[in-house]
Amino acid sequence: xxxxxxxxxxxxxxxxxxxxxxxxxxxxxxxxxxxxxxxxxxxxxxxxxxxxxxxxxxxxxxxxxxxxxxxxxxxxxxxxxxxxxxxxxxxxxxxxxxxxxxxxxxxxxxxxxxxxxxxxxxxxxxxxxxxxxxxxxxxxxxxxxxxxxxxxxxxxxxxxxxxxxxxxxxxxxxxxxxxxxxxxxxxxxxxxxxxxxxxxxxxxxxxxxxxxxxxxxxxxxxxxxxxxxxxxxxxxxxxxxxxxxxxxxxxxxxxxxxxxxxxxxxxxxxxxxxxxxxxxxxxxxxxxxxxxxxxxxxxxxxxxxxxxxxxxxxxxxxxxxxxxxxxxxxxxxxxxxxxxxxx
Amino acid sequence: xxxxxxxxxxxxxxxxxxxxxxxxxxxxxxxxxxxxxxxxxxxxxxxxxxxxxxxxxxxxxxxxxxxxxxxxxxxxxxxxxxxxxxxxxxxxxxxxxxxxxxxxxxxxxxxxxxxxxxxxxxxxxxxxxxxxxxxxxxxxxxxxxxxxxxxxxxxxxxxxxxxxxxxxxxxxxxxxxxx
Numbered sequence: 001x002x003x004x005x006x007x008x009x010x011x012x013x014x015x016x017x018x019x020x021x022x023x024x025x026x027x028x029x030x031x032x033x034x035x036x037x038x039x040x041x042x043x044x045x046x047x048x049x050x051x052x053x054x055x056x057x058x059x060x061x062x063x064x065x066x067x068x069x070x071x072x073x074x075x076x077x078x079x080x081x082x083x084x085x086x087x088x089x090x091x092x093x094x095x096x097x098x099x100x101x102x103x104x105x106x107x108x109x110x111x112x113x114x115x116x117x118x119x120x121x122x123x124x125x126x127x128x129x130x131x132x133x134x135x136x137x138x139x140x141x142x143x144x145x146x147x148x149x150x151x152x153x154x155x156x157x158x159x160x161x162x163x164x165x166x167x168x169x170x171x172x173x174x175x176x177x178x179x180x181x182x183x184x185x186x187x188x189x190x191x192x193x194x195x196x197x198x199x200x201x202x203x204x205x206x207x208x209x210x211x212x213x214x215x216x217x218x219x220x221x222x223x224x225x226x227x228x229x230x231x232x233x234x235x236x237x238x239x240x241x242x243x244x245x246x247x248x249x250x251x252x253x254x255x256x257x258x259x260x261x262x263x264x265x266x267x268x269x270x271x272x273x274x275x276x277x278x279x280x281x282x283x284x285x286x287x288x289x290x291x292x293x294x295x296x297x298x299x300x301x302x303x304x305x306x307x308x309x310x311x312x313x314x315x316x317x318x319x320x321x322x323x324x325x326x327x328x329x330x331x332x333x334x335x336x337x338x339x340x341x342x343x
Numbered sequence: 344x345x346x347x348x349x350x351x352x353x354x355x356x357x358x359x360x361x362x363x364x365x366x367x368x369x370x371x372x373x374x375x376x377x378x379x380x381x382x383x384x385x386x387x388x389x390x391x392x393x394x395x396x397x398x399x400x401x402x403x404x405x406x407x408x409x410x411x412x413x414x415x416x417x418x419x420x421x422x423x424x425x426x427x428x429x430x431x432x433x434x435x436x437x438x439x440x441x442x443x444x445x446x447x448x449x450x451x452x453x454x455x456x457x458x459x460x461x462x463x464x465x466x467x468x469x470x471x472x473x474x475x476x477x478x479x480x481x482x483x484x485x486x487x488x489x490x491x492x493x494x495x496x497x498x499x500x501x502x503x504x505x506x507x508x509x510x511x512x513x514x515x516x517x518x519x520x521x522x
Contacts (some may be wrong), residue, residue, distance in 0.1 A: 042433065042435065044431050113396075114396075114397065115394070115396030115397060116395075116396055116397070116430065116432065117396055135367050135371075135375075135463075135464045135465070135467065136464065136465040139434045139465070140434065140435070141397075141423065141424070141432060141433070141434055142432065142433055143430055143431070143432050144430065144431045144432075144433075145429065145430060146426060146429045146430060146431055147429055150429050150430060165430075200435050205435055206435055216435075327439075
């Protein structure tokens, strides 16, 4: 990946007010890359206990998604429109610049229940425990290997911990869906939700960036990726020849006593009115969480000028929304005992 | 914080819609739940189902206080996902509990009708309890509760949410029961 040359190359000090004890934290930006992931990806602990990012290995077996095309009266526009909305959602991620994802549509299937069965199911009338609870719009269930050598259900074995082997997207039949992008009262836009769920399909976790597709509580209609979504995707599936150059910012967030702050949300925000680097991608903040030692790396930054901020994950996105993050580092929760600061 | 989220935080349709879950108020959660319980996690166990297609995690709790209904002194919550036999299944946002963790749970019977319970609203009916240094108990389920900062105007906008004192949560559950 190309470094963006106008980014600061030396140390930048940020002072963060320690709200509870009125102490101060020091945030130090350094140029050495550290192993913390931009945006948020799902993590699986490998055999040595280290977190490994969940992702597909497209060379291991052919990855396809298969529809059960049955729809209920809750999708009045019908089966073809529902399938088309999800196809568009997959196309949005597949066509993203700077990333290489190889997934295709397979034959339709009569299956109707999520399962680790070698079929990446997309269904609209499914057997799932949440079906009577219309507040849950959709879920994506992923199955990953915890180690090398696990059966993939494709006559191969897993190559690494965190390798995604199966992913099922389940839309709640108790929800009233529209496919025209204009949901009314008590309706939801299918393509918007599908775009979010397909992000999970590829291994992305929820993001704390409000305008990201992977923000868990989005607006009514949001079907295009943001910089933050793209940063997560290109980190999991980097393209050998990037479509445009991006840079990164690395650093460490520490308390005044020098100890690292775990799970602080660090984000880079453009200070200019520059247009997005590529068409179809929305300009947004790009965020990352700190590791237990306080280190972080924000990647996927298009050429621009940025400010960097750090905030605790205490709303709207919290430790609960990133349920896998703290356990992946053998921690009970992220730390939130500090105050937001911009620099 | 409940302060600044990001410079792009101009819109935030907090209460209207969601991509994974639709935010529910405490009153809605109460109405949709058969039991509301302040409880403490004892232990968790994950295992494949009989067909070896899905991993479920069952967590046993002890009841410390009934806010709606009367739960058994110990009960089990069943959630999809977990790790077993070299595999992990996960649904983003579904959170497990560690032994000793205190929480307020909004519950309904599991679809399996085996005596276990499910969390109402997938993740929303799970309010973690945190106690401050002064002893005040704060609960939060991670549903939007933010003050948004618009860099264009410099204005802060307040949004109501689901982080509150335990006392306030209990009052709202109690009021909702009477409706």
